[in-house]
Amino acid sequence: MEKKDIDWSGLGFGYVKTDKRYVANFKNGAWDEGGLTDDANIVMNECACVLQYAQTCFEGLKAYTTEDGRTVCFRPDLNADRMYNTALRLEMPPFPKDKFVDAVKQVVKANEAWVPPYGSGATLYLRPYLFGINPVIGVKPAEDYQFRIFTTPVGPYFKGGAKPLTLCVSDFDRAAPHGTGHIKAGLNYAMSLHPIVEAHKAGYAENMYLDAATRTKVEETGGANFIFVTKDNKVVTPKSNSILPSITRRSLMYVAKEYLGLEAEEREVYFDEVKDFAECGLCGTAAVISPVGKIVDHGKEICFPSGMDEMGPVTKKLYDTLTGIQMGRLEAPEGWIVEI
Ligand SMILES: *Cc1c(COP(=O)(O)O)cnc(C)c1O
Numbered sequence: 016m017e018k019k020d021i022d023w024s025g026l027g028f029g030y031v032k033t034d035k036r037y038v039a040n041f042k043n044g045a046w047d048e049g050g051l052t053d054d055a056n057i058v059m060n061e062c063a064c065v066l067q068y069a070q071t072c073f074e075g076l077k078a079y080t081t082e083d084g085r086t087v088c089f090r091p092d093l094n095a096d097r098m099y100n101t102a103l104r105l106e107m108p109p110f111p112k113d114k115f116v117d118a119v120k121q122v123v124k125a126n127e128a129w130v131p132p133y134g135s136g137a138t139l140y141l142r143p144y145l146f147g148i149n150p151v152i153g154v155k156p157a158e159d160y161q162f163r164i165f166t167t168p169v170g171p172y173f174k175g176g177a178k179p180l181t182l183c184v185s186d187f188d189r190a191a192p193h194g195t196g197h198i199k200a201g202l203n204y205a206m207s208l209h210p211i212v213e214a215h216k217a218g219y220a221e222n223m224y225l226d227a228a229t230r231t232k233v234e235e236t237g238g239a240n241f242i243f244v245t246k247d248n249k250v251v252t253p254k255s256n257s258i259l260p261s262i263t264r265r266s267l268m269y270v271a272k273e274y275l276g277l278e279a280e281e282r283e284v285y286f287d288e289v290k291d292f293a294e295c296g297l298c299g300t301a302a303v304i305s306p307v308g309k310i311v312d313h314g315k316e317i318c319f320p321s322g323m324d325e326m327g328p329v330t331k332k333l334y335d336t337l338t339g340i341q342m343g344r345l346e347a348p349e350g351w352i353v354e355i
Pocket of ligand 1: 075199235236237238239240259260261262263264298299300301
């Protein structure tokens, strides 16, 4: 496969138009066959449900080249599954899970020249999304939907090493106890734009959101789950019904137990105990793990012993092991790596 002539390592995290994208339409109560198209633009009515009432959801996953030159994706079945559940909560017709994985394969295959080479640190990011497209003015779900996947090459998340981030405890809430925090809905991001702009203005990389009901428990950031490491090397991640179930986090918890022989526990995490942890990281598809060095709560600083220069030792092991599995340097659990 002849690759595109791109400075892969110099790429940022932005949209680059690639050759093909996948489109399927839901009309008259059924999904059509679906297929690839060159057309990167969507034409829709001015009153489309997605534009008026934000009936839209998305997924994010990556395709990349392994050490031995295979083009692969990481656990796309879990993205299919999560989008299925998201769609049900938003009263959208779920896109069939087997068709989702098939669409992922089709779109990566068609854009294989855009899948960055092994060792560049870059990946091809896939963005599946589903939205209500017909005109809706009285509040109700749409009748017609479109499912798409586009791809865009993205650069190495950490240019020149993973520098620990500084977070602040937000005064805003991300998700209500019986709301939509557990699904990957665009609306969760729309409302987080103001808090993140404010946090950036104040010099912080991300917001730490606490549970909306009691403001005593750790939830997540706008787009990544937390993992913590205790002083006796136990990996802990917050449990809550309003956290988005990160595929990276679920994979890291497995890696902690099965590859590193560590105790790993999903449980409620009180903000009061955060100061006692040895390490902290954010996990998601984009970065795998971003180390956190400091959390500021209204002027009060929590500084993790791992410091502001590098990842903590357990975080680093988790990161190296999961990226090793992804890149084909370590043997993967059954079904984690899907070859294109
Ligand atoms: C997508 C997302 C994550 C990360 O999930 P991954 O499946 O690991 O990419 C975490 N939190 C939120 C709010 C998200 O939308």
